[in-house]
Amino acid sequence: MEHHITIPSEEAELAATLHYPTNNKAGAPGCERWPLILICHGFIGSRVGVDRLFVKAAREFSAQGFLVLRFDYGGCGESTGDYGAGGIDIMIEQTRRVIDYALSMDCVDLSRVILLGHSLGGATALLTAAKDHRVKTLVLWSAVAYPHNDIVRIVGKSEYEKLEPGGAIDHFGYSLTTRFFESMSLNQPYEQLRKFKGDVFIAHGTADEIVPVDYAPLYQKLFWLRQEGQCDLELIFKADHTFSSQSTQEELFTKTHEWLSFIHKRKKDWNDWTI
Known part of the structure; x- marks a missing residue:
């Protein structure tokens, strides 16, 4: 079951699609608490995804018992x-508004809130x-590591150099302002990741020509330096940036679901131990 909804934020009305579990194991909406996956799309993307990646992912995960919200x-x-x-x-704040909306529903398992992000x-x-x-829990697919540098490379250095202070450049009909690029330079994922204490799954294609596959093992190494939380990496052979x-x-989809199931089982088994 899928519902198209609108989620308000300060800057915009966010279009979203909510997928209820379709495996019929958890009952009707409102009767159980389900694990939640929120899907964050990439640069100038949408909740559909290239080649309908996020539509397919949402339907696959909802069939496995997850409540999925893509926006x-x-x-x-x-x-x-x-x-x-x-x-x-602003994208961070909009993501938090989506979390607010999702957790306002009484059918969400608050111990299993998962952010899945692709690219940017x-x-x-x-x-x-x-x-x-x-x-x-975090799931990172082909994740950007240096937002400013990566987006400048995608836009084109020659185009970026045309950007004047207080101005904007046109990229496929999107007017990218100096504020946009300044925000990218001020936010560094590698510097912030130690603040996240949960488990992380990283997947990256070996044939990705947009975001370097070398980012993935470095992400894993830095996540493992934390005092808490597990991080596992899966390199998808011959996969491009959008799989x-x-x-x-x-x-x-299979590797991601298997990892989520493993993490849940491990936590459940440990919770059954008493000293």
Whole structure:
């Protein structure tokens, strides 16, 4: 069962789609508490995803018993607002507003709130989790590590150099302002990740030509330096940035679900121990 909804934030009305579990093991909406996955899309993306990646992911995970909420950041997809006028700070706040909405429902298991971010959405998810302790688990797909440098590389250095103070550049119809790029430079995921105490799953394609696959093992190393929380890495062989082939999508979904199931079982087993 899927519902299209609108979530208010200060800057925009955020279009979203809520997927209820379809495995019929947890009863009807409102009768059980389900684990929640919130999907954060990437740069100038949408809740649909390239090749419908997020639609397919949401339906796959809802079939496994998860409540899934995917949404468009302000100025993207069907949401109102101006994407290029703000930056990653605004995306973090919008993500927190989506969390507010999701946790206002009485069918959410508060111990299993999962942020899943792809590309720039991965960096946004991590930075949100570093601030918001309601997030218990992170899933990072092809995650950006240096927001400013990575987005400048995607936009093109020659185009970025045309940006004048207080001005904007046109990128596929999105007007990206100096504020947008300044926000990217001020937010560094590698510096903030130690503030997140939960478990992390990282997946990256070995054929990713947009975001370097080398970021993934460095992310894992830094997450393991924390005093709390586990971090596991899965490299998807021959997968591109958006896992566009059917085989790499299936592997991505399977590995992610298996890891989430393993983490839940491990915590449940440990909670059954008494001293």
